[in-house]
Amino acid sequence: MSLTRTLLAGAALTAFGAGAALADPALIYDLGGKFDKSFNEAGYMGAQRWTEETGGTYRELEMQSEAQREQALRRLAESGSNPIVMVGFAFGDVLNSVAADYPDTRFAIIDMVVEQPNVQSIVFTEEEGSYLAGVMAGMASESGTAGFIGGMEIPLIQKFQCGFAQGFKAAQPEGTVLVNYTGNTPAAWNDPVRGGELARAQISQGADVIYAAAGGTGIGVLQAAADENILSIGVDSNQNHLHPGQVLTSMVKRVDNAVYEAFSAGTELEPGVRVMNLEAGGVDVAIDEANAELVTDEMQAAVDEARAGIVSGEIQVHDFMTDNSCPAS
């Protein structure tokens, strides 16, 4: 018995010997990995910004398998990291059971609601940002057909699709939105070649604006759209600069702000649900010098109007998650 305990203690010592000072924050990336050009990387950018501004240090972990989630959470909590921020809904179930064991540690989870007294759940209203992107696509499309290319057909991405379709239909009630998903395995998030093929297939069906919500796959979609001289819409990070003048806009999801703010709050991180919506600047369409000439005054006015409508509650963007269905298709 005592031998086992010594062994355990020894392991803990070696693992954390070089470890961080107490109460450093920690960031856990999901299986996609830190540099996925999309969601996880946005979290990384937020953490980097916090480091640059405060000079603080943080720990970061990349998941490699499902079984590691609990392991990572427990060991970070036991080593004194606080708060622990995790990027991705897949942590929800594990966090729900682990959080109660570490009442003095604050956790933040992005894209999922976990109801525990020491957890902040950060959710984004992707449907609102996508709605604005849809409005812009509707104004820009001459053929009346837009395309949507998602990664995997999971609720999170269906939420993007549904918001986009609603916005597009608001601008072009008779228009059509073509929908394709890249695949059924996690490889679907990082398959630019297939993304390009799907984009070409949609172009041949008449699409002249294509919205990609597919992580690294989107790079291929944007490339194909630029090659075929049609417009594309980026996602998560501002991707306007990838093909200046050919990316209509990017639906930015400020995961970086969420991580930055959670790190800044430190151990004072407020538990509860935090909704990063259009009003709070959690989601938006990016307009900068790379796409300025694509955005007409008329389009800008329509976007402003839609934004005001959503913020005031006049426009209700249906959230796919509430009933697993979409009024616009």
Add this chain to the structure above:
Amino acid sequence: MEKMPKWADVILTPLISLVLAMAISALVILAIGESPLEALSVMVEGALGSSYGWGFTLYYATNFIFTGLAVAVAYHASLFNIGGEGQAAMGGLGVALALLYLPLPHWGLALPVAMLAAALFGAAWAFIPAILQAKRGSHIVITTIMFNFIAAAALNYILVSLLRPVGSMDPASARFPAETNLPSLSEILASVGILWGRNTPANVTFLVAVLACILVWLLIWRTRLGFEIRALGRSERGAIYAGISPVRITVIAMLISGGLAGMMAINNVMGEAGRLVLNAVEGAGFIGIAVALMGRNHPFGIFLAALLFGFLYQGGGELALWTSIPRELIVVIQALVILFTGALDNMVRMPLERLFLAARRSRGGA
């Protein structure tokens, strides 16, 4: 005449291959400016240095034992089943359906039912490629790998559209009832007063896997069916001449193979996650091929190889979690081990054989 003694064939060759793979990995780690010695110590410490590490190593090894056995059984009939991934995914579906919809008041009852469901679903998924191979000659390598993708697509649809609780963001089934949770190895040992591997996913399935190793050994080498499987594997024409039906044996071998792959779901779906998640198999079906190759398709060899890969998985995970070595490099190390022990096996074996022959000749001459 044997070219070299059995121990050299089974132990020495893989060991030398392993050392070679480690040496090259060390060079790669050096090249990115990290210390290979420190990396090795993190891996060994993290995977084997504590009961906690062992808990994870055994958990991964359990997965690999099942998929390795699955590959081996098919291999003895000279069928290359690379569909373990899909069969294990389908096994997971079987487990989930059984646990969610059947009233099972205790894990002792839930375990055999879930095993049956897992094996049935896995076997059913292997049945179609098997019958296509047996009756139509469609190559099993092609059909089984295609069935992996069909399984992924089917599971994606079922999880997102049918099994996912409404309002949940996660494409995963609801949690299984608490009374069906399998006891973990740490709980079993705690009941006899041993403190071992708290909070690790290793569970009672490990014992099932060990039992499966013994049963597969009995099946292949001690039963009539096993003899028929091996006979078909050695020579189809010989088997037909001996009155063995290739169609029947092909289908039966693949059913057993698929069933074994499916049973992996007991470990990861029922034992670890307690619900069915997307991508639950995580490549264990493919690792099974390497495990079977390295274990020379013998259950005991598979057991050892599965432990090795469990060590690589857990040690590699620790390396990625707690050092600045990027996780991509872990994949490189794992790939090098597979390359040397599987694909480049003869590079070590042939010189070794010559060495042993030369030694024997010189002894014989003296």
